[in-house]
Amino acid sequence: SQQGEEDPQALSIQEGENATMNCSYKTSINNLQWYRQNSGRGLVHLILIRSNEREKHSGRLRVTLDTSKKSSSLLITASRAADTASYFCAISGGSNYKLTFGKGTLLTVNP
């Protein structure tokens, strides 16, 4: 299966702390994407990292990709209560436009 596997499944931190989520996958990829979903709502794209990239930043987000280990991590710095959401990694591979989502990490940021 190409599905990504996030860990931890759930993470609870205090406001101001950093949150790190990991994603592992099994096959070769074109790119890996991270999305956020607030409860019962649509997904919001956070960041896309291509297979030939190792690190990307966007505001308080930092994503790393290690293709030799088939893993990626998402770091959210200085977390806020508004960051409370589910975070999914999604794998894109092959020549079609299919995204396969991991099981997700539920992040709770306590004020």
Next chain:
Amino acid sequence: DTEVTQTPKHLVMGMTNKKSLKCEQHMGHRAMYWYKQKAKKPPELMFVYSYEKLSINESVPSRFSPECPNSSLLNLHLHALQPEDSALYLCASSQLGESYEQYFGPGTRLTVT
């Protein structure tokens, strides 16, 4: 405009009903997608349209029938659904190519009674 809209927001239907979900985007994206998401699970791809033609059907039962009338609209026709089809149905769109993000709508919460 980077918005994908979906109607209705909520839908309750009986197992003998016929209903349709609608999705619209005006970003000029030529790829559009339907996903199904059960509670506490990741989205699962159902269909992909590229250039208004069905390019991927993930072995979805025929009681779900997608339609792409033009480059901005995507419909999902529902008929004779089962209670286990109750879920959040998400529409998304993207540019064509291997490295583009998908833009998601807010979803339709479907309950089959």
